[in-house]
Amino acid sequence: MFLLIFVFFCRVITLQVFGCQFLRKEAKKGRSALMKLPAFRGAIFDRKGRELAVSLPTNSICLFSKSSEFLRNPENTVSVLVECLKINKSLLLKRIQGSRDFVWVKRKVAREDYEKIKKLDLPGVGFCEEFKRVYPKGILASHILGFTDIDGKGLEGIELKNDELLKGESGWHILIKDARGRIIPSLEEKKRKKEREGLNLVLTIDERIQEIVEEELERVYRKFKALSATAIVMDPFSGEILGLANRPTFDPNSPGSYQASFRRNRAITDIFEPGSVFKVVVAAAVLEGGIVDPEEVIFCENGKWLYRKHILHDAEPHQNLSFREVIAKSSNIGTVKVALRLGKEKVYRYAHNFGFGQSTGVDLPGEVRGVLRTPDKWSKYSMAAIPIGQEVAATPMQAICALAVIANGGNYVKPYFVKEIENSQGVSVRKTKPWRRRIISRETAMTLTSILRDAVEEEGTAPLAKIYNYTVAGKTGTSQKVINGRYSHSKFFSSFIGYAPAENPNVVVLVMVNEPKPLYYGSLVAAPVFREITRRILSYLEVPQEKKIIVKKVQ
16 A cells, blocks of 8 residues: 555656646647737739739638547538538548648638538637638739739739738737637637738739720730730830730639639740841941931842841832831841941840840849840851841840830830838838939930831831821831741731830830731731720820821922
């Protein structure tokens, strides 16, 4: 008896003195639950404060799989949950077997499902309040906004690029459970960490302009049965992106329902040979250097010229053209002839200054640099190819930034989407300041604007880009796609970049259509889309119409 009492006494001492901390923690685990307090993810607005992405409160259903009440009859609870929520039974059982105590049953359930499960009062089942990311405008601006995962983490677009600003900081508190494993709302321990709300973003885009861009791009995408299409609208002076759209597109409310290619932001990830659009760079270089006068006459070989054992063609045969007409009528031969005077080092330097071969620095993830090889890697024929936009590859974003240089009077501007960052009370935390760098003189830019105005007149390459009562300047681009190392004669990129009003533009607009059929010239496919987008935007912005200037030609 003495020995037995001694053993009991030793056991009591062990439990009370040496094991008390461990046992206290184990007991606490059985009656308490750590509840995460999700942070409210910041909203995203357009430049006028209209909601583009918001977080709404919702409920998720969880399970305390080690609670005594649940363990008495787990099959019944699991069966009811599977039937009511239409979830995979084997997957739920796998979660239960591999967990310690807490198991997600279904995240962010519909209101009716939440109320149905709550009424059943199932043992071991709990409820957590979370926030669901919602994009109230559906597909509108989807490639700009991106989307989040079920935990609210940004995966693409603005949501990914600014995830640290938007997500805030989660909090937590400890709740008390009853014997059946259910949360007792009225009981809560003192330990608590308050959540911190995320910041709000105000974007540069305008919802109405975005709608215009999407509507017109959708129309051309379907009409010409294109492989893809992209349109961008930018303020040429600040670099603010007012609208951007791609086709095909997706709904960020259910991104998993679409192919990965639909979710790709082609404006910054896909490259194309700019074709005749690149001639603007060559024109800027020779005018800036005083190498050619706008009225100098250049012999264009009647549309066919042998250079370095290669025949260079013009779309239409020309004999003598002024340099102004070379650009307005998009003569390949005339452009190459003046580029040869410039030399490959200067062609490369100006192309680099205009942003080719380097990222624009736009505040979206996934931007590629494009292709611009250094002169030491050029072939003997490169001086006949690069000036007309071959052997060079750019993203649509790089291309529009290049033409914005001419539109704004000679400055390269950095494009951006986030205009302002605000806290949850709407107080401004930070504003984005435009960044610009002068690369050509204002005089050169003004001369080029007058030449690009000629390009949209009847004698130019893009009369279909003209807008009634507004002056327009722009350049077409029609480039062959490279297939297996060779230029295709059936697959083309069709593009047009322009701005209006020409002398003091409100917007510069790019339209690029990938493999349109049956027409493929930029003047026939992309230019009319530019006209409709720009016309509608100028009307929306209430830009005063210009008086039509009639210039009489002296015979």
